[in-house]
Amino acid sequence: MCSGESGTWLEGMESKQSVELWSVRRTYRAAAREMRALDGVTTGFEAGTFTAVMGPSGSGKSTLLHCAAGLDRPTEGKVVIDGTDLGTLDETGLTLLRRERVGFVFQAFNLVSALTAEQNVFLPLRLAGKPVAPEEIRTALAEVGLADRGGHRPSRLSGGEQQRVAIARALITRPAVLFADEPTGALDTKTSRHVLRLLRDLVDRRRQTVIMVTHDPVAASYADRVLFLADGRIVDELVGRAGAEEVSARMTSLEARAC
C-alpha cells in the first residue's frame, strides 16, 4: 500500500534525479602506477529513493560515494547534484553546495568531540550563518529518538546514539541527498537495525534520497536498489527491495567471478 503509492509517485517524477554521474572516471597515481578506482560509471539516483552501493573491497564503492558527494573530484566525466554540475564550482562553491544540498554520515569519527549533541546538529546551520530556533534542533533530535540527550558530549553517547546524532545533523539542512559511508560498520547488530530502520523511515516518510555504501547484505536489504561494483564499474543491479539472502547470493557470485 505505502510502497505502491511511492511507486506511482516515482513513475510520475521519472526525470527528477537527485544525483547523476556521467562517465565518471577517477584515477590515482601511486608509486608511478596508475590506479583506476572508477572506470566510466554512468548512473542516476532518483529523488526519494534509497540506494545501496556494494562491492568487494577495492571495487571503487567508496570512491563512487566521494565523487557523487562532491568530496572528491572525478578525473573525467560529470557529476550533477540537484541540477548543479559540480565541475563548474570552485572549492568554496563546492563547500557551500555540500553545506546546503548534501548530508553525510560516516562509519566513525562523525561528531566534533568538543561540542554537545545539540551543538553538533546545529553546526552546519551555524557554519552557514543561518538562525535556528531551538525547537527545530530539539525536533531533529527527537526524530532520531534522542530528544533527551541533546546536552551530552559525544564521549557520553553510545556508538548508535552518536550515529543517530550524525543523521540528525546531516538532515538539519534538508539536503537533496544523504550519503552514508558504512554507517553501521562500527555498530552491533541491534543498533545497526535501529539506524537502518531510521534511514528507511526517512525515505518513506520524507522522501529523502539516501545513497549508502555498505558491505553488509542485511544493510543493503533496506534499500530500494542495490548497485554492485567491481573494478570500478557497475556490474550488476538489483531493483526493488531485495532480501538479504538475495543480495548475499549476488555478492558471492560477484566475488566468485572476480577470482
Add this chain to the structure above:
Amino acid sequence: MLRGGVGLSLGLATVRERWTAFAGSFAALFLGAILVSATSTALLSAGPRLPDRLAGAQVLVTVPAVERPEGNFSPDRPWSPEQVVALQDRLAAIPGVERAVPDRSLYAQPVVDGVPVEDHRGHAWSSAALAPYRLVSGTEPRQAGQVALDRSLGRKPGTRVTVLTARGPAEYTVSGTVDGPGVYLSDGEAARLAGGVRLIGLLLAPGTDVAAVDSAARTAIGHDGRVFSGRARVAAEPLEDARIRWVGMQALTAMSILAASSAVFVTASAFAFGVAWRRQEFGLLRAVGATPRQVRASVYGEALAVGVVASAAGTALGAVLAPVLGDLLVALGFQPSGFTVRVRAWSLAGCFLVGIAVALLGAWSASRRAGRVSPLEALREAAADERPIPLSRKIAGGLLCVLGLAGAAVTATAGGNELVSFGLFTAAALICGLALLAPLIAPPVVRLATWPLGRLRGATGMIVRESALASVRRTASTAAPVLITVGFAVLVTGMTATTAASFDAARASVIRAESVVLPDGVAGLSDAAAGVGGAWSTLPTALYRVNGEAVPALGAERDHLLAAGLKPSQGSLEDFGGNNIVVKPWVAQQGWGLGQVVPVGFEDGCTVSLKVAAVVDDLPNSVLVPRDLVRAHDPSALAEEAFILGKAPDAVPGGLGTRIVAAEDYARVMSDEDDRLTWIFTVLLVAVSAGYTGVAIATTLMTAAAGRARDLVVLRLSGATAGQALRTVAVESVLVVVLGTLLGLAVAIPTLLGMRAGLAEQLSAPVPLVLPVPLILVVIGFCLLLAAGAAVFTARRAVRSQTDRSGD
C-alpha cells in the same frame, strides 16, 4: 549571527573541552607574558635618577658634554683647577646663592675588621653639604689624616681607621660620623687626592627663586658648562649609573624579544602539532560545510581563547613580579642602586595585547594548514606519518645549512665587531637549516645511535628503534626543540667564554706572566697592591683632546714595555718616558703622528704637552702614557690587575684587598665587571630559552605520547608488562634527546671553531676553545628529565586505563 563567530565559538568550545591539548601553548604564552610584562615594566621605570648625595643642591652646574655615540660612556673633560676657582667665584656671586660647592670625589675604601667595606667613594667634606649629610657626632675633618665616616660603620670619633687610597693603605683618625654614606676627607687633602671637578652644586638661601638663579648661572658660565635645576638635575647622574642602566636596558630588551619570539615559536609548534593530530576533525568540519576560511577561523579562535587567558594571567603576574625583578637587577648590577619599579596601567594593557598578538602569530601557519585539510580526510582511519618532506623544505634547509657553513668560514677570517654578528648569523642559519632537514637527517642518525639497542635481547630496544624509525616526522619534530636548546646553550655560553678567554689570552701573551694579582673585595689595585712581589701593572685613565673628546689610555713603565717585546712600526720605545708617549696607528692617523707635540687634557683638568715617541701596532690600548705622569694627574686611578713575571710570592701582604692566581687560571676567572655582567646575562638568556624550549619539549612529547596510546595498548595486549611499556616510552624520549643533542652540537661546534679561528687571527695569539661543560650538562640533563618525565607521565595514563577501555 556573524560568520566569523562560528569559528571563534567553535575554537572556544574546543579549548574548554580539551584544555590539556593547549597546556603547552598556554604555558609558553603565560611565561612569555610574565617576562614581557615584568621586563617592560622594569624598562619603563628605568629613567635617570638624581643621586641622593646631590639632592640638596637646587641648581647643578656641570662641564660641557661632547656628542657621544650610543653605548659610549667615556667621561667628559673636567674643568681645569683655575677654571674651577673662577667659576666658583662667579657662581657664588649670584644673588641668593649661599655657597657654590665643587664636587670632588676620590677613591677611599675604609677597612673595617680587616675587610674593605663595600662603599668606596670618598669626597671632600664640603661636598657633604650637597646632600645634605650632617655630622652625627664629633667634628668635621679639618686637616690631612682626619676622616668623617658613615655612622653605620660603627666607628667612634677619635679612633684610628685604615683607608685604602689609590697609593695604598693609609691610617686616618676618625673625626666624626655622618648620617649618610661615603668617606669624607678635609677639603685640602681631598683636592690633592681627587681628580678633576665636573660638577659644582649651588646651595641657595631659603626662599630664593630657583629659576632666577638658574638663568643667572647660565649667563655667568656661558659656554663653560651646563646648568640644571628642578627635575632636569637627573642629567647629573653619574656616568657609571648611566652605563649600568644602558647595559640593563640591553639585557632587558634582549630578554623581552627572546621571550616574545620564543613564545611565538613554541605556540607555533604546539599548534602545528595539534593540527596534525586533528586532521580528521578538520576534515569532518569541511565535510559538513565549513569553508577553509571558517576552519582557519576556528584555529584562530582557539589561539585567541588561549591567548586572552594566558596573556591576562601572565601580565598580571608579571606586574606583581616586576618589583622583585627590579631588586634582582640591582643585585646583579644591571641597574644602579636606588632603582625602583613603578607599574603603569597602559604598559600592562600593551603587554596584554602583545600576548594576544603572539598567540595569533603562533597560530598563523597552523591555521593555514588546517584550512587546507580536505574533507576526505574525515574518512581516513588515522593520521598517517608518511607525508613526504616537501621539496621546498629540503631546498630551504639545504640552503640555510650551506649559508651557515659559509658563515663559519667567513667568521674564521672576520675581525672586530663583525666576528660576533657573523657567529650569530652562522648559528641561526645552521639551527634553522638542521631543524628543516631533521626528518632527512634523523633516520641515519637514529639507525646509528640505536644499532646497539637492536642487538639487545630485550624487546624494548627493538621496539624503540623501529618506532623511532617508523615515524620519522614525529622523531624529528620532538628532537627539534632539544636541538635548539642545546645548540643555543653551547653556542652562547661557548661564545662568551671563548671571547673572554681570548682577550685574557691576548693580554697574558703580551706579558708572559706566571701569575696575576687581582682585586679582592676592592674597587681596584692601589699602587701598593699592584707592586706586590715585583708585579707590574698599567693604570687605566682617560686623556682629552682639545675638542673635549676622550681617548682611553694606560699608564705604563718603559722597562716593562721593553720586556714585553713590543715592536714599534715607527720611532723607538727607548724614548718612552717623561712627557713622551706611545700610540696605536689609528691614533697616529688622527693628528697624533710620530714626533708631534700635542696639548692633552688629563683627568685633573690640567693640560700637558705630550710628544709621540713611537707608533706600535699591537698595543694593548690606544695610547700608553708614562705611569708616573698618569699618577700625577689622576690621583685616584686604580689598576685592574697586575702581572708577576717571575715566581709568585709565597704570602700576600694582608689588608691590601688582593689575591694572586696562576696565569693559566686567569682566563677562567671572571674578575672583570663587564665579563661578570656579560656572563650573568648569558646565563639568563640560556635559562629563558631553555625554559621555553623545555615547554616545547614537554608539549610535543606529551602530544606524541598521547597519540600513541593505541600503540601502547597493543603492546600491552601483546604481553608487555606496564613497566616494559613505560620503559619503551622513556627510552624513546631519551633517544630523541640524544638525537637533538647531537644535532645541537653539530650546530654549535663549527660556529665556535670558526669564531675561535677568527679571534686567534685578530689577536695573533692562540685562543683556547672554552666550553662551560657543567652548564651545558645541566641543560642536557634538564632536557632529558623533562622529555622522559613528560612522555612517561602521559603514557602512564594510557597504560593504566587500557584494561577498562573497549575499542574506541
